[in-house]
Amino acid sequence: MVRVLVGNDWSEELEEPAGSGWAVQRLVWFARDGDLLVLPVHPEDEFLDYVTSMTGVRRASLRVIVPPPGRLGTGALTADRLADARFLDELRAAVDGRPVDEVFALWPDAVVAELAGALGCTAALEGHGFLSQGGGLLASSKAVFRALAAGVGAPIPDGAVCSDAVRAELHIDRVLGDGGSVILKQDYGSGSDGNEIVSRTPDVPLRGARRLRVVADRAALREYLAERWDWLSVGGRDRVIVERYHPGSRAYFAEFWISDGGVRLGGHGEMRYRPLPEAQVMPATGLDERQLDTLVEGGRRISEGLGALGYRGILSADAVVTPAGEVLFTEYNGRATGSTHIYEIVGKRVVGAGFGTDRVLLERVWPQGWTVPSFADALRRLRESGDVYDPATRRGVVILAAYHPGRKGVMLCFVDENLEAATRREQLVGRLFT
Template structure:
């Protein structure tokens, strides 16, 4: 049996109108799609927007022990936005579907793995006659995954099952947005406004009256001095805040001095199974993470997992199947306050499901920490690999330590994502700090 892996790293339900993405955002999304190679096993079929260079593909498959010759790679014709993303028109192309059907013949596909199970994946599964291979197909067929990923729906579900959320509301009209923002700012707190569908903090803005407030979980802080400034801000930004399609706007109190943590689960028929926990590094938006989370106590960790499971079980009862990351913040006064759910493969899934469960020996699991960051400036992926090997820093399965390049080189920013696997945080951080001074050839 084999998997069908569809690398739809950006979808309309995840980020809104794809045509509104900047060229750099589309390029970054396409390079991010190549991370689906981490989830490949012998005999799988992968649908990709394009295929990364051999050095990257061979590197990933070498670490996971996957035979590249056993894989089938299918790339649809270029779409209306080019080749970077698997846009809906590319997945609907009849020639592509015929080639994919041929590639699947005799494979016995028992699982479809996607970045996100949207309507176009559902339609493709139906066309191929492999609906059974898409977990939670009935739920996804009716657009249910959007419910799990909606920051507005999240607040309703969390409140309904007694999970703590930040004070705030959901606004469908500018007038309600103005009054809610004014009320929170008026009591001396700051505000975070969130697009209903977005990820990584890129759909958020922080609103404040204090110029010393620093952003975390959003790109910037907007200073609003009075009611007139609030009204003008909402009028100017309303289309952006609602995704250009009249989505709902989430408005919450912003907690300074907090840490962002998560508990990711695999939601199955029998239960919601914990996959792992971690802490997201914000500078000011997500640039990496540490596993396990450092900024919470053991008691807070229990609360994170227990409340996260309640959230996932609520969605499980509705019919959702797949990964859910229940994201929260540890506030400055020690509370665990949940902020959203992400029902898809996340930027953390590979750390737990691949680096830990496939690449580490069983006796090392639970005995290693991971520090991942997307900040290493290098001239090329090949140069980064060679430099790690020359310095003796490359990941070693025998010791269960070293540096793994978890992402490909992204040409729009000249950086590569890496993960340091260490015996403790201090040694992992020391290795991460040393990378900045490592000589990397072109």
């Protein structure tokens, strides 16, 4: 038996993937003995050695297969690369007649279903029929999310899904008229890049959006929408989400694994913004029992609803907790997220017993001013300072991702007995990278 792991990220149907292939190398964390890994570029040997030493996987048992460059070069696993005849021959030879028992992909794209078909192992990809018809896109649509969440009774913020600027204007003006503010979202935007906040006054704190636009009256709102509608709707292709914005809220997620056997909770955590995503804490902190129950049970209902349509894979249900203590679901992400390998592998496999009870994980997203010349150098500094993760004490720093040449850095996870201790360690480690 053999597993085929595919390091794709995002869909060409939405936009052209970009990057140097560094982010999808987190796929290595999911590897088990004997797996075949399909990646856009070959990982650095130091990164492969490091991750497999942490997970206990035999490095020599893994095989990494990189397709020839495609129409965008080598930065992403585009459809033409996954359909390349030379690549498919190499992958079939690596399978060597063994039954494929699982096809695992970071992103649930139709091209993965086509790859499974080309290998003759569609049964190894749960939800193959759904994915083959582009169903994976439904799991990243904020418009579909709102309809599904409302349908299963999960609480969502006041708002609407709008196909034209006239309808959007009505709903925005209604919220602004009662003293509220609004966050506008592109249907498929990610990482807060597709969000903007609209308010009557400039004193609204930013969270989860790149900018705030002040509109003094209905005429100014109409002018704003005329200016920004093309961007919000991606040239008229998508609907736009109008959502009441709750200043001072905290952001959380509950992530589920949806399979033919049902829905299981994978993990949960807190997402911190300033004003864009800057950190994650796992498991979720600062919630009372009722709030945590609402987060988990609401996320489960949403996952069961999407699973009933045929989706199989990972689904992260995102929510905010308002200053009044209300839990409101805001979107979902159907893919292996930037949280999945942290709680599922680093937390459950590397830290093991005690994760979530006497150990917490703090991931910091690209601290400003932190730089390092290479992955190997980052690991050396952590070892020399004594901060590298120690399995004996179950404390220290885990390097989560491959080296990012553009940012000149690596992503780190701080493991300690509580959030305060993890934050103190982060501050000390920061001196190694500035």
